Amino acid sequence: MSSTDKLILENIYSTYYSGEQQLPVLNNISLNVGKGEFVSVLGPSGSGKSTILKIASGLLRPEWGRVLIDSKDITGKPQLVGYMPQQDLLFPWKTLKQNAALPLLAQRSSKKEAFTRVEELLPSFGLDGFSDYYPYQLSGGMRQRAALLRTMMIESGLMLLDEPFGALDALTREHLQDWLLEIWGRFKRSVLFVTHSIDEAIYLSDRIYVITERPGKIALEKTIELKRPRSKTVITTSLFSSYKQLLIDSLNIKSADYPGPDYQKES
């Protein structure tokens, strides 16, 4: 952890309480995201990945531990960060333009100014000409890009992306991964990216944290040394395959004790 880090989580513990039940979710999580770095968190469903993002943004106060953004302690204080929740959360009652302009309007920009800024960016997000469409009129892939556009409009150097491609089909997904890398290369933000797809994590990241089933602990931290810019051909390289094998092992899927994480989550 150096002073060039954009985001630092130090020894985070977190538990959900509902009624008289306790659900320990995070168990001593420490991680950091450097300036301009692309860091992924990979883990099984229900391991607490979304919770990490909530804590990093200051929306949720951890039971124990500190959160630093630009070396400032912001634990439990909602920050102005580019947070993109797990569902796209485009508001169905707003057009694409109105959705994307929300962060600017919240900062008291005038409507005109905000819309102009949005319109400027539409082409690079492949959304040119769709500014007055309602979300239901957009395809799944377009919705994700619109949500990412909105996240970009939040004037903050840090982006927290929660499985942005989780709901898409495999083909659209792979396409958007390339596109995200391109956008990220252009805007130079620090990114903390959550996924449960191994391929996706390797393909996108500078560094990957693997976390275990609930309560989530860090099982592995791995720097990915595939050179950039990357393209899909990298997937068939042996370096990629060896990273993949390593991550699969660390995720440690035990077929013996199936029914696994899903069932336990519900009971």
Added chain:
Amino acid sequence: MSSTDKLILENIYSTYYSGEQQLPVLNNISLNVGKGEFVSVLGPSGSGKSTILKIASGLLRPEWGRVLIDSKDITGKPQLVGYMPQQDLLFPWKTLKQNAALPLLAQRSSKKEAFTRVEELLPSFGLDGFSDYYPYQLSGGMRQRAALLRTMMIESGLMLLDEPFGALDALTREHLQDWLLEIWGRFKRSVLFVTHSIDEAIYLSDRIYVITERPGKIALEKTIELKRPRSKTVITTSLFSSYKQLLIDSLNIKSADYPGPDYQKES
């Protein structure tokens, strides 16, 4: 196409009509599934994969073409086949046992007999002890296995599986693929399997048909010569990677004309 084929589709054309609109979906599809063979259909979303299964089961009459099961023309006549729709479609008002026994009850088995048969099979489906659970009490993976159990109870040599793992997270999904191969090895059914995951298709199949965007045409037919039994290590082999590259190419993802299939489907 030989007389040992379980299922044959010959020159199938199909169109959906709604109001005054026409939607051509299948364009001259011919395929076959040999006895005991595992055949996959791979294609982008909306290309007509589910429609192929509907036609193969006799539920939907194609505009043109013939469907043969065991060399008998059954075009447009609903058959007794192991059809598993895209959603798991376990009935929420029936327990696991009652759901799985439905095919037997429809064949006028006595309740007692049907439940005994189901109980016998529960262990090999990893569902031992859950027979009186309602679907909402099961995890996603367990639900899929229960739906597959029900499909198995249909006394037919042919199984039509429509993206059985589409709704699962990546880790559970990979686990269930192994499990499906095991079950298939045991019960020796002919399988026509629909997916849009390239890895899944290669890992599971003897043969793969790739179909194009709507209206679906067959773009490629490829026999997969990975030896069985297979395990996940096969994914990192170069043969696997070369199949993957071939399939990606045949799916022909054009990033130039994005917004792609998703959007066109909706408009």
Added chain:
Amino acid sequence: MKKLASIKANLPAVVMLMSIVALWELVCLTAKIPEYVLPAPSLIFIALWENIFLLLDHTKITLIAVLGGLALAILVAFILAMAMDRWKPLKQALYPVLVISQAVPIIALAPLMLIWFGVGLLPKVLIVALVCFFPLAVNLVEGFSQVDPEAIDLMQTMHADRWMIMRSVQLPFAMPYFFSGLKIAATYSVLGAIIGEWLGARAGLGIYMLRTMHSYRLSHLLAAIIVVIILSLIMFKLAELAGWLAMPWKRESNNQMEG
């Protein structure tokens, strides 16, 4: 534990209601408001207490009309909804009428029932049945038509016959719709019976209300209104309970952990 939690959750509401009643009593006592304008709560409770058996007698009469009408409505709604599912032309002819009827104040037809069917039990049963029939029928038809066609396809690949499809797919699927209609119907039913009685009857809560109104006993009228409210709530809760019993798979929330 579940009960305890629900009592706890309702505590503030109970406290608020009790303070309102206390305030009301106080105002009546200090401002000496005459009974025929606003009786004090204590007077209402005395009226309730002293007439409890009489009130129960009347309630019994009303209840018979309510239950009879509800039963008739359920029966007809099921028969009609199943027939409409079976014969599409019938559905085409009737469904638009059913939908529109939702927006019609059926109770406005009550005077006609009385004129046509006399003043016995029958017209009240008919009014209640009319009032309950529409929400039940609309919801049932809606339920049948919302059944996933994939589910029916699936049953066909098992070669299940029509009756088995109805029994094991369509009926259970329509149950939540039916019971949400039943809850609406149960609420209306009491009002329907009472308005029927207002227009002509030998006994019943509606008659009790009229008689006390005409003999200037507002405290007794309010006592009757309380009974009406309680009766409505009981009918509503019974409908809810019936749904709970009939649909074990809908008991998710709390039983999941106990089960």
Added chain:
Amino acid sequence: MKKLASIKANLPAVVMLMSIVALWELVCLTAKIPEYVLPAPSLIFIALWENIFLLLDHTKITLIAVLGGLALAILVAFILAMAMDRWKPLKQALYPVLVISQAVPIIALAPLMLIWFGVGLLPKVLIVALVCFFPLAVNLVEGFSQVDPEAIDLMQTMHADRWMIMRSVQLPFAMPYFFSGLKIAATYSVLGAIIGEWLGARAGLGIYMLRTMHSYRLSHLLAAIIVVIILSLIMFKLAELAGWLAMPWKRESNNQMEG
């Protein structure tokens, strides 16, 4: 084209209704049923036609009570629902009462309104408001409480203030709930006004109904019932239209292709 399709879909229903009316006319003509038992449809239409201006005058009076009550109910429901969203203790105290009130036949309170507030416009407005208030308030509160907390989190990461969150997330989110409540309320409103008038009024459709009932003119009573039904349907359709206008993003079905 959309209109054409909907006319086509309703054709069987229209044909059926027309045949029923024709049959009714025939029965009345051949069996010589006296008017005070069952007037022929032709008589009803003559009554409607000859009294159309008188009926419209009464309708106007009723409509004022309906619209006034509805407006009052909407206003109070919004204020209360927003207050309940803001101060949780208020919600804890009131919400259980609101929920229970759903199962209470509010119209049974109408006699009290009359006794307390006289026979002018006010008590009818109050009855209508009471009857409409509960479905509106319950639905609004429900709507506010169903807002995805993630959406509010998201707004907080943009540092949006409370009012902006209310305006751009909570209110639009609650709109479908509000309008489904409004459709229920619109239906009840007419019945509320009429029952209020039955109990005491200068004019209005309820009074017209009573007068025709007392003067043995069943054809006029039925004409009035027809007007009541039409009025209810208009109120219902207006509520639907208001929802359509206020929620452009809900117009999916057909506009998607045109848009």
Added chain:
Amino acid sequence: TEEPEDPDEITVLLDWSPNTNYTGLYTAIEEGFYHDEDLKVEIIEAPGSVAQMVATGQAEFGISYQEEVTFARLSDIPVVSIAAIIQHNTSGFASLKERGIESPADFEGKSYGGWGSPVEEAMIKALMENHDADFDQVDIITTGEVDSLIVIEREADFAWIYYGWTGIEAELKEMELNFIELREEEPALDYYTPVLISSENLIAEDPDLIERFMRATTNGYLLAIDRPETAAQHLLAHAPELDEELVINSQEWLADKYQADADSWGLQDQETWEAYSRWLYEFDLIEEMPDVEKAFTNEFLK
């Protein structure tokens, strides 16, 4: 006396909630007078539709009043009045003493709360014309079912009440009223209210049944005249919802008014029927004169 084997079941419809006007019916039930005539009587409240239902045979008998019978017959509803329950009209216009309405002349500038029916307006007009007062200066308010005592306290200055019930209630509440009795002001308005009605059909088909019913009913009212206290208890037994004090006081007030100056209880006089019809006709409330001989009969009062 031997047990009657299969009593005839008959229904009587009331046009309001049970009150002392109907005491004779309840008394005849309680004292077994109907039983002796081999009748089983059920009493049902049906405000608003008594005449229609009697005419269609939904019920054998009903309680009505002369005005309703007149209008019904003119609408071709074949009902017939078979007895006047109270000989003279006991209704009139009541107001609080402090409003100072002592004669119809004082109606000027005051407000009236009632059903808003044309007949009421005509009555007020007639009374005022007798005093050369201007009807146009009366504000007519429709108050419908609202309790008349509340009406005269809050809504309007005067209202139309039946003294035997509402007037007695006012006495019990110690409200001081001015009461202008209709029949004192305008003899034509001394019509029969309430009356017992039956249908032409039943009269033609089963006069014996009506005779038996009327014998027992007459005995009921005669007993109420003799022993109001007992009769009041009979009424209360059937309608315990009523206020006991009100019933007893009302009963005592009414006891000598049922028969009043008539030769026997229930008799109706053709002149009374004609006078009121004429009055209605004069005020354009009816378009033709009814055939009053068919509207009532005394034949069942032997």
